[in-house]
Amino acid sequence: MSDIAKRNAAIEALKLVEDGMTLGLGTGSTAAFFVEELGKKVQLGLDVICVSTSEVTEAQARSLNIPMADLDTAPTIHLTIDGADEFDPELRLIKGGGAALLREKIIADSSDMMVVITDASKQVAQLGAFPLPVEVNPFGMALTKARIEETLEILGMYGIHVNVRLNEGGGPLLTDGGHHILDLHCKAIPDPDMLGAVLDQIPGVVEHGLFLDIADAVIIGTETGAETIAREE
Numbered sequence: 187m188s189d190i191a192k193r194n195a196a197i198e199a200l201k202l203v204e205d206g207m208t209l210g211l212g213t214g215s216t217a218a219f220f221v222e223e224l225g226k227k228v229q230l231g232l233d234v235i236c237v238s239t240s241e242v243t244e245a246q247a248r249s250l251n252i253p254m255a256d257l258d259t260a261p262t263i264h265l266t267i268d269g270a271d272e273f274d275p276e277l278r279l280i281k282g283g284g285a286a287l288l289r290e291k292i293i294a295d296s297s298d299m300m301v302v303i304t305d306a307s308k309q310v311a312q313l314g315a316f317p318l319p320v321e322v323n324p325f326g327m328a329l330t331k332a333r334i335e336e337t338l339e340i341l342g343m344y345g346i347h348v349n350v351r352l353n354e355g356g357g358p359l360l361t362d363g364g365h366h367i368l369d370l371h372c373k374a375i376p377d378p379d380m381l382g383a384v385l386d387q388i389p390g391v392v393e394h395g396l397f398l399d400i401a402d403a404v405i406i407g408t409e410t411g412a413e414t415i416a417r418e419e
């Protein structure tokens with residue numbers, strides 16, 4: 187995915203922003219272009235207030251003097267703009283490649299509108315080629331991992347590697363929320379709704395990266411512009 191395509195998707199998403207809005211700011215390299223472009227508009231007088239899905243995005247937004255709200259006192263979040271690791275024809279997503287999925291889902295799910303900015307390389311017929319991130323509590327992580335592996339087999343998904351995501355020092359990566367990430371190398375997820383529902387039931391799973399029925403539209407950036415796919419009602 188080129189930086190030009192990412193920026194074009196971000197610029198297209200900016201057209202949805204209006205004065206007076208509370209915005210959810212996503213995480214990742216594509217979302218960072220949106221924050222950068224938003225910063226320019228704020229400097230020119232755009233009147234918005236934002237909440238962020240990660241410490242990294244929060245720091246970027248503050249460095250650009252974008253007004254930030256305390257999430258617990260923020261009113262309605264009108265619009266959230268975020269990236270994705272995969273999207274399918276039903277606009278179901280895999281997210282969490284940058285380990286921000288928990289905060290991303292909390293904010294996306296509470297937003298009036300959630301729009302994904304991406305490029306065509308993230309478009310798939312079936313989710314699962316991108317390893318599915320699952321955020322887990324550090325307590326008993328090995329037990330949680332074993333339960334996930336067992337559950338995948340019950341669903342008929344055999345031989346799937348579940349890896350603990352590591353940080354640069356070789357230890358388990360720590361999320362902003364103080365949790366770890368397990369990456370499920372599914373290759374294909376035949377029934378995302380079913381997998382999401384069973385993962386939700388496993389103690390120790392804090393959240394998973396399947397964003398189902400959350401995205402209202404996907405903006406696909408290209409070298410020359412952007413195309414929008416909106417959810418069919």
Ligand SMILES: O=C[C@H](O)[C@H](O)[C@H](O)COP(=O)(O)O
Binds near residue numbers: 215269271281282284
């Ligand atoms: O945890 C990170 C997020 O879900 C990102 O939005 C996702 O990984 C896409 O990131 P990027 O725009 O860098 O491909």
